[in-house]
Amino acid sequence: MAAEQVLDPSLPSCRYLLSAILAMEPSDCLLSHARVCGGGSITEQVQQFILDHCLSTHGDLHAPYLKNFLKKLITQVECDHGSVLDQFYELYAHYITSFKDDSLGKRDSRICKRISFIFRDDYSELQTCPHSRVLTFSLKCSINMLEGDTGCSIWPSSLFLSELILSHPELFSNKLCFEIGSGVGLVGLCLAHVKASEVILSDGDLSTLANMKLNLELNNLNVETDTLQRNGDTSSVKCLYLPWESASESQLQDIMPNVVLGADVIYDPVCLPHLVRVLTILLSRMNPNTKYENGELSYKCATDRSDGRCKPDNYDGCNCEPKEGPVAYIACVIRNIETFNYFLSLGDKASLDIVDLTDSLKPMNLLPYMQSYNQADIKLLRVTCRHTNQTTVTWEL
Ligand SMILES: C[S@@+](CC[C@H](N)C(=O)[O-])C[C@H]1O[C@@H](n2cnc3c(N)ncnc32)[C@H](O)[C@@H]1O
Numbered sequence: 001m002a003a004e005q006v007l008d009p010s011l012p013s014c015r016y017l018l019s020a021i022l023a024m025e026p027s028d029c030l031l032s033h034a035r036v037c038g039g040g041s042i043t044e045q046v047q048q049f050i051l052d053h054c055l056s057t058h059g060d061l062h063a064p065y066l067k068n069f070l071k072k073l074i075t076q077v078e079c080d081h082g083s084v085l086d087q088f089y090e091l092y093a094h095y096i097t098s099f100k101d102d103s104l105g106k107r108d109s110r111i112c113k114r115i116s117f118i119f120r121d122d123y124s125e126l127q128t129c130p131h132s133r134v135l136t137f138s139l140k141c142s143i144n145m146l147e148g149d150t151g152c153s154i155w156p157s158s159l160f161l162s163e164l165i166l167s168h169p170e171l172f173s174n175k176l177c178f179e180i181g182s183g184v185g186l187v188g189l190c191l192a193h194v195k196a197s198e199v200i201l202s203d204g205d206l207s208t209l210a211n212m213k214l215n216l217e218l219n220n221l222n223v224e225t226d227t228l229q230r231n232g233d234t235s236s237v238k239c240l241y242l243p244w245e246s247a248s249e250s251q252l253q254d255i256m257p258n259v260v261l262g263a264d265v266i267y268d269p270v271c272l273p274h275l276v277r278v279l280t281i282l283l284s285r286m287n288p289n290t291k292y293e294n295g296e297l298s299y300k301c302a303t304d305r306s307d308g309r310c311k312p313d314n315y316d317g318c319n320c321e322p323k324e325g326p327v328a329y330i331a332c333v334i335r336n337i338e339t340f341n342y343f344l345s346l347g348d349k350a351s352l353d354i355v356d357l358t359d360s361l362k363p364m365n366l367l368p369y370m371q372s373y374n375q376a377d378i379k380l381l382r383v384t385c386r387h388t389n390q391t392t393v394t395w396e397l
Contacts, residue, residue: 007049013037014049015118015134016369021054022114022136024065027072029371034073042077047085055091062111067095109143110211113154115186117166117366135166137189139215151183151208157263157331158183159370160378162190163363164329169194171259171329178202178257180242180278181265185212188237189219191261200255204243213239244274252281260328260383266343267335276346283326283352283385328383329357351386 007014017033031042038046050073055066070092077084116136142152165172165187177191182201191199201216203209213223222236242251260282265275334340347354357380367373 005045007037007045009049009053011037012120014053017046017050018054019114019116019118019134020369020371021050021061021069022116023370024062024111024113025370025372027069029369030069031072031076032371033369041080041082042073044083044085047073047077047088051085051087060112063095063099065111067092067099070095110140110152111143112138112140114138115154115159115162115367116369117162118368119366120368135193137186137215138218139184139186140211140218141184142211147207149205149208151181151203151205152211154184154186155264156333156373157378158186159367159373160331160363160375160380161187161261161263161329163366163375164331164361164380165190165194166366167363168361172196175258176200176256177259177261178255178282179261179263180244180275181262182212182239183208183263185215185237187261187263188212188216189221192221192235192237196259198238200238200240200257202240202242204241204245206241209239209241242278244271244278247278249281252278255282257282257326260326262328262330264332265330266332266340269339269342272339272343272346276343276350276352279328279347279383280350280352280385283328283383325384328381330381330383331378332381333377334379347383353384353386355382355384356380357382 009015009018013033013036017030017037020030020033034042034046034050037049055061070088074084074088074092114136116134119133119135139154141154145153147153172191173195174197176198177196178200179187179191180202182188182203185201188199188201201212203212216223216237216239220235224236224238225240260279262275262279266272332340344354358378361380361382363375365375
């Protein structure tokens with residue numbers, strides 16, 4: 001092959017193909033990117049690019065996944081009457097003899113997906129990524145979506161929240177950000193990247209929590225478990241075991257977040273009353289004497305805390321009103337409208353304002369190579385705590 005025919009890996013189409021392989025997108029998605037790289041067909045140059053830049057450089061890719069991809073690629077090129085590079089046949093033969101299909105079906109099999117956020121040239125003014133145009137995180141996750149109470153897989157709403165954080169860093173930078181139901185920890189990695197003053201992640205499943213901690217370390221962040229210790233170290237993230245059912249009021253009040261985040265946490269009607277209770281306490285936390293009883297809030301005027309910790313800086317004197325209260329961003333896929341409406345009605349009863357921001361606060365498309373994820377499937381809600389008797393629930397569905 002002549003040197004001038006070698007594909008330039010910095011071309012967007014090549015970058016998309018590589019990113020899709022690293023993120024373990026379905027084979028059909030990889031084939032469609034490969035065709036774009038080759039101007040309509042999977043040429044020998046494209047195959048050489050896959051060998052040199054995807055398979056050789058990233059030798060730790062999941063073997064059964066690659067085996068399946070190679071099979072589809074070879075079949076496709078043969079169907080198109082193209083010529084398949086010999087190395088592909090050799091590699092495929094190696095996978096056939098070395099790995100059996102049933103290794104894909106193991107319930108506890110872990111894989112490593114690399115999620116790359118791609119900042120196009122016209123996004124370069126963004127402070128989040130001034131020099132590098134690609135930001136990649138490695139995430140251990142399960143091929144079984146139900147493992148770890150669903151928390152060991154990457155769900156689409158966390159991809160959405162991650163794009164939101166990287167697109168609008170000003171909403172999260174220098175703020176104490178607390179996530180509920182954090183799963184594999186991707187949102188936390190993005191929060192740390194945009195320099196949230198503190199990142200606290202939580203989950204109610206212990207195996208999910210263990211996997212999350214592993215992922216933070218894999219991406220060079222330190223993990224802490226003590227919420228009260230505030231050392232301003234933005235390279236560390238706190239991880240809490242926090243089941244919504246048993247989280248105590250004082251435990252939640254101690255967190256004092258500026259921003260609460262939740263991705264794909266509205267799906268189980270049994271958990272929703274507990275989730276709403278947790279949100280209500282977190283979002284009304286500027287008054288340490290706020291009580292949440294039977295779905296109602298009651299207030300007493302705040303006094304200085306006896307534990308020596310400062311009152312939040314948005315606390316406005318003794319009239320118990322926030323200057324700027326905490327806010328939650330909840331991203332979700334509406335899979336069952338009744339469950340979703342149940343969440344809304346519980347929120348209303350608990351004096352939460354729930355506003356649909358889907359059309360007004362859009363993230364940039366930083367995952368353009370992902371065909372398994374569609375921003376348009378996700379709803380973005382802003383949740384705040386009402387501090388008046390007015391009912392102003394805004395909802396557009
Ligand atoms: C569908 S997964 C979403 C995970 C992650 N946020 C994402 O979008 O990739 C739901 C997460 O919420 C957690 N979760 C579910 N019920 C919970 C509860 N009652 N208390 C605390 N966490 C819970 C699960 O362990 C899981 O990590």
